[in-house]
Amino acid sequence: MAGRGVTWLGTPTFPKAARTALADTQLRTNLRNATTTIRGKRAGAVAELPDWEPLRLAGEAIKDEVLADLGTYLERLEAAVTARGGVVHWARDAVEANEIVLRLTREAGADEVVKIKSMATAEIGLNEALAEGGVQAVETDLAELIVQLGEDRPSHILVPAIHRNRSEIREIFRREMPDVPEDITDEPRELAEAARRHLRQKFLTAKVAVSGANFAVADSGSVVVVESEGNGRMCLTLPETLITVMGIEKVVPTWSDLEVFLQLLPRSSTAERMNPYTSVWTGVTPGDGPKNFHLILLDNGRTDTLADTVGRQALRCIRCSACLNVCPVYERTGGAAYGSVYPGPIGAILTPQLLGEDVDKQARSLPYASSLCGACFEVCPVRIDIPEVLVHLRAEAVQAKNKTSPEAVAMAALAWAMGDARRWAAAQKAAGIGRLLSRGGRITSLPWPGSKWTSSRDLPAPPKETFRAWWRRTRG
Amino acid sequence: MLGRIRAALADRPGPVTVPRDYDRTREAADPLALLAERIEDYRAVVHRVDAAGLPGRIATSLAARGARRMAAPVDLPTSWLAPEVTWRPDTDQSLTIDELDGIDGVLTGCAVAVAETGTLVLDAGEAQGRRVLTLLPDYHLCVVRADQVAVSLPEALARLDGTRPLTFVSGPSATSDIELNRVEGVHGPRTLEVVIVTGG
Amino acid sequence: MVVVRVALFATCVTDTLYPRTGQAVVRLLERLGCEVDFPAAQTCCGQMHYNTGYPKHAAALAADYERIFTEYDAVVAPSGSCVGMVREIYPKLLDSTQAAIRSHELSEFLVDVLGVTDVGAYFPHRVTYHPTCHSLRMLKVGDRPMRLLRAVRGLELVELPEAESCCGFGGTFAIKNADTSSAMLTDKIKGITETRAEVLTAGDNSCLMHIGGGLSRLRAGVSPVHLAEILSSTEEEPWQAVA
Numbered sequence A: 001m002a003g004r005g006v007t008w009l010g011t012p013t014f015p016k017a018a019r020t021a022l023a024d025t026q027l028r029t030n031l032r033n034a035t036t037t038i039r040g041k042r043a044g045a046v047a048e049l050p051d052w053e054p055l056r057l058a059g060e061a062i063k064d065e066v067l068a069d070l071g072t073y074l075e076r077l078e079a080a081v082t083a084r085g086g087v088v089h090w091a092r093d094a095v096e097a098n099e100i101v102l103r104l105t106r107e108a109g110a111d112e113v114v115k116i117k118s119m120a121t122a123e124i125g126l127n128e129a130l131a132e133g134g135v136q137a138v139e140t141d142l143a144e145l146i147v148q149l150g151e152d153r154p155s156h157i158l159v160p161a162i163h164r165n166r167s168e169i170r171e172i173f174r175r176e177m178p179d180v181p182e183d184i185t186d187e188p189r190e191l192a193e194a195a196r197r198h199l200r201q202k203f204l205t206a207k208v209a210v211s212g213a214n215f216a217v218a219d220s221g222s223v224v225v226v227e228s229e230g231n232g233r234m235c236l237t238l239p240e241t242l243i244t245v246m247g248i249e250k251v252v253p254t255w256s257d258l259e260v261f262l263q264l265l266p267r268s269s270t271a272e273r274m275n276p277y278t279s280v281w282t283g284v285t286p287g288d289g290p291k292n293f294h295l296i297l298l299d300n301g302r303t304d305t306l307a308d309t310v311g312r313q314a315l316r317c318i319r320c321s322a323c324l325n326v327c328p329v330y331e332r333t334g335g336a337a338y339g340s341v342y343p344g345p346i347g348a349i350l351t352p353q354l355l356g357e358d359v360d361k362q363a364r365s366l367p368y369a370s371s372l373c374g375a376c377f378e379v380c381p382v383r384i385d386i387p388e389v390l391v392h393l394r395a396e397a398v399q400a401k402n403k404t405s406p407e408a409v410a411m412a413a414l415a416w417a418m419g420d421a422r423r424w425a426a427a428q429k430a431a432g433i434g435r436l437l438s439r440g441g442r443i444t445s446l447p448w449p450g451s452k453w454t455s456s457r458d459l460p461a462p463p464k465e466t467f468r469a470w471w472r473r474t475r476g
Numbered sequence B: 001m002l003g004r005i006r007a008a009l010a011d012r013p014g015p016v017t018v019p020r021d022y023d024r025t026r027e028a029a030d031p032l033a034l035l036a037e038r039i040e041d042y043r044a045v046v047h048r049v050d051a052a053g054l055p056g057r058i059a060t061s062l063a064a065r066g067a068r069r070m071a072a073p074v075d076l077p078t079s080w081l082a083p084e085v086t087w088r089p090d091t092d093q094s095l096t097i098d099e100l101d102g103i104d105g106v107l108t109g110c111a112v113a114v115a116e117t118g119t120l121v122l123d124a125g126e127a128q129g130r131r132v133l134t135l136l137p138d139y140h141l142c143v144v145r146a147d148q149v150a151v152s153l154p155e156a157l158a159r160l161d162g163t164r165p166l167t168f169v170s171g172p173s174a175t176s177d178i179e180l181n182r183v184e185g186v187h188g189p190r191t192l193e194v195v196i197v198t199g200g
Numbered sequence C: 001m002v003v004v005r006v007a008l009f010a011t012c013v014t015d016t017l018y019p020r021t022g023q024a025v026v027r028l029l030e031r032l033g034c035e036v037d038f039p040a041a042q043t044c045c046g047q048m049h050y051n052t053g054y055p056k057h058a059a060a061l062a063a064d065y066e067r068i069f070t071e072y073d074a075v076v077a078p079s080g081s082c083v084g085m086v087r088e089i090y091p092k093l094l095d096s097t098q099a100a101i102r103s104h105e106l107s108e109f110l111v112d113v114l115g116v117t118d119v120g121a122y123f124p125h126r127v128t129y130h131p132t133c134h135s136l137r138m139l140k141v142g143d144r145p146m147r148l149l150r151a152v153r154g155l156e157l158v159e160l161p162e163a164e165s166c167c168g169f170g171g172t173f174a175i176k177n178a179d180t181s182s183a184m185l186t187d188k189i190k191g192i193t194e195t196r197a198e199v200l201t202a203g204d205n206s207c208l209m210h211i212g213g214g215l216s217r218l219r220a221g222v223s224p225v226h227l228a229e230i231l232s233s234t235e236e237e238p239w240q241a242v243a
Helices: A014-022 A025-047 A052-068 A070-083 A094-107 A119-123 A126-132 A142-149 A166-176 A188-205 A231-237 A255-269 A302-306 A311-316 A322-326 A328-333 A344-358 A361-368 A375-379 A386-400 A406-418 A421-437 A467-474 B002-008 B031-041 B051-065 B097-102 B153-159 C012-017 C019-031 C047-052 C055-069 C080-093 C106-113 C133-138 C144-150 C178-194 C205-217 C227-232
Strands: A087-091 A112-115 A136-139 A208-211 A215-217 A222-227 A241-247 A277-282 A292-298 B045-050 B069-072 B086-089 B105-108 B112-114 B119-122 B139-145 B166-169 B191-198 C005-008 C035-037 C074-077 C103-105 C126-129 C156-158 C199-202 C223-226
Touching (some): A014 A361, A052 A070, A052 A255, A070 A087, A070 A215, A070 A292, A070 B002, A094 A241, A094 A292, A112 A231, A119 A126, A126 A136, A136 A142, A188 B097, A208 A231, A215 A255, A222 A255, A255 B153, A302 A311, A302 B002, A311 A344, A322 A328, A322 A344, A322 A375, A328 A344, A344 A361, A344 A375, A361 A386, A375 C133, A386 C047, A406 A421, A421 A467, B031 B045, B045 B051, B051 B105, B051 B139, B112 B153, C012 C019, C012 C205, C019 C035, C047 C055, C055 C080, C074 C080, C074 C106, C080 C103, C103 C106, C106 C227, C126 C144, C144 C156, C178 C205, C199 C227, C223 C227
Parallel strands (some): A087 A292, A112 A136, A208 A241, B069 B086, B105 B139, B139 B191, C005 C074, C074 C103, C126 C156, C126 C199, C199 C223
Antiparallel strands (some): A215 A222, A222 A277, A277 B166, B112 B119
C-alpha cells in the first residue's frame, strides 16, 4: 500500500476500469435504480427548505473560515476535549494513525474492536493494519458488512454496497453468515434483522470501539456522529474505550454552526429531513458511556491539499455523497472503477490531492473521469466547485508530464493555428480534406485517436465552405 | 503538524465573514401537529393527549404492546408509572447490559423536539437517564411536552448544551443501505412510539 | 425597432463544421433589427485547451478574444458552452474582461437583451430539446430556449426524458474516456428516440455533433438541428435538411 493509503494498489487507470465496469449490466441496472431513486428524493428534501441556498452559502463560508485558521481551531478543540477528560493525538499520516489505534487497543487489553463506518479509517487502511497487529476489526454498518462478507470493495461513500441489489445481498448473507435463517427472503426488513442478530453479541461484549467523526466543535470539544442504524450508538456508548479518528478538516468553530450542517448533511446524503440517529459527546461523561476517549487528529495529505489555493476547497467536503448520486459518469461505472475509498466526483479531486507526491498513474487518471457537466457542483451542500478543481488538477498533471507527449504537441499546434485567423483558415482548409473520408455526408471511421470517437459515433463531413469563407464571399 | 498547517496557509486566506441569511427562527402554524406528522413520516406511532390523559395513554400503549417489564430513568414522574407494569429504575446505573437487552422496553421524556424534522433530542437530563437506556431495549416510548417543541433545528440547538451527551432520534432505527431506500429496524429500537402532551 | 450593433462569435466548431448555424444567426438577428458583424480575426474561445489542462494556451486565446470583441456593444454566440467559458472562466485568466461580460448565448440575447420570445419563426416539425450542461448549469439559461421554441409556429415540442443528464461529450472526455462517454450517449439517444421526434435541437453544436454522430451511426432518423436554425426558419424561407 502507498504511504498514505487512500487508493488500492495495482488497480487499473480509470478508462480501463470503467470499461470492465460498463460491461457488467447487473451493476449498471443496480446503480441506475439506486441513484435515480435518491436523486428524486434529494431534490424533494431540498425543495422543502426555503432557505437552502443561504444554508449552502453559510456552510461554504464556515468551512472556509475554519480552513483559513485551521491551526487555531484545532488547538482550541484539543484544549476543550482535554479539559473534558479526553485524550487528543496528532497523526501525520496513515502509519502514525494506525500505530496509535493499535497501541491504544492493546493497552485496553482487547484483540477485537467494533467499528462504525468511517471514511477516515478506510482511507488509512486501519482494518488491514490492525489485522497485521493481531487485532480484528468488526465493521458494524450494514453496507460495510455486505462488502466484508461479499469480499468486495466499497463503491460509494455513504452506501458502500450500492452496487448490490437486495437479491444479491440475500445470496451473500446465505453464503457467508453462519447464523442466517434458511428461509430468509430478499425483503430489506428481513435482511436488516439478520444483520441485527449477527452483530448483537459483538456490541454487547466489545471493549474497544473505533469511530470517525462528522464534526467536532472547537469551542466545546463536542464530537458528532451522524448515522442511521444505531450501530454507531452501540459503538459510541457500550465499550469502555472509544477511539475516534478524525480528519483535521472536520472541525467547526462553534456549537451553533452545527445548525447549518445538520440541515445540509441528511438532506444531501440520504435525502431525509433528518437521519435516524445523531450522537454528540464531549470527552468523558461519568456514568454514561465510555470511560476512556481518544481523539486522533489525522493529516494524511490534508495539509498538502490545504496548500493548494484552488484545490483546498475539497477540504470543505462533509462526505454526503450527493455528487456521486448525480454524476453521470459514476452512475455508469460505479465506484470501484475509481480505485479509491473516495469514488465519484469528490473522489476524483480528493484522491490525487491527498496522495500528494505518492500519486500514481491510476490516481492521475481520475481528474479526467468527468465530462465537466457540473451536476456535482450544483448539488454540493458546501459549494465545492468540483469542475474547477478537476480542470486545475488536469493542468497540474499536464505540467508533470513530458512537454513532447503527443497530446501536448497537438494542443500546442492547435493553439498556434488558432492564434492567428489566417493560420486558422488554412488549418480549416486542410481539415476540409476530411470530406474525402466521408460517404453520404458522414465520416464513419478515423485512424487513432479519432477511432475512439468513430467507434460509436459518426462525424459530419466538413462542409465545402466554412462560415468565415461564406461571410467573406457574401459580406466581406 | 501545526507548522505544516501554517506553511500551507502562506497565502493568508480569509478572514471569512459567514453569511447567516438562512432562517434561524422559522414559524409554524401548529408546531405540535407538524411534529406529529413528521414523526409519523418515519413510520413511528404518535399520540396526542392532554396532561390529564397522559397516564392513561401510557398504560394503554404499554398494554397494547404487551410490555410487562420496562426500564425507566430514576427520575421518571410517578404518574407515568403504569401500575400493571414492572418498572426497573436505573438507580445508580444498576441496570446491566444483559438486563436492558432482554427487557420489553423503555419509557423516557426528552429535552427538546424539532417539529420540522420530526426529531426528539435526549440530553441525559430530566426523565431521560443515560444513553444506553434508550438504545438496547427494542421498544422506546417517549413523552414530549408542548413547551419542549422547537420548530426548526437552529431553534432546537440554541436550547441545548453541546457538552452534554446528546442523542437526536428521528424515527426508529433504519437503514438506507439496501438500494438507497429507507427501511426500519436494525440495531437501535425498532419500535418508536411518541406521546405529545398538548397544553401546559 | 432599435438597431443593436452586435458581433457574432461563431465558435470554432460552428465556423468549421456547421456554417449553416452561423448563417442562421445572422439571418435571425438581422430580421430582428440588429446590425451584425463577424470580426474576421476571431478563432476559438480556448475551452478545449483550458478543460484539457492547458490554461496558458487558453489564456492567449482569451486575450485575443478580448482584443477582437472589445469595441462591440454585445457579442452573441450560438453556444452555451463557449459563452460559459468566456463569461465564467475568462475572469480567472485575464485581468480585464470587458468583452467577456458583454457576451451572450443566443437564447439569452434574444430574451434578455432584445426582449423577444416570438421571433416570427415557422418550423413544422416534431422537436425535442436537449439542454446542454453548460447552458443549463454554467449560464443558467433556464427555460429561455423552451419559451423561444414554444412560440415557433407549426412546431410540436415534445419533452425529452431525463433531459438534464449529460450526453457524454465533454470535449476530450469523449476520447479519453470513450467507453463511458459512449454509455452516456446510448442512454441519451434512448431518451431521444422514445420521444419520436423528427428533430433534436440544442444550443450547442458540439453536443449536437456528439449526439448526432450517435443518431447517424444508428440511422435513427432524427436530425440534429441547432436552435438558431429553427428560429431563423420562416414560412417564406423554411429550413431545409441538408441534401
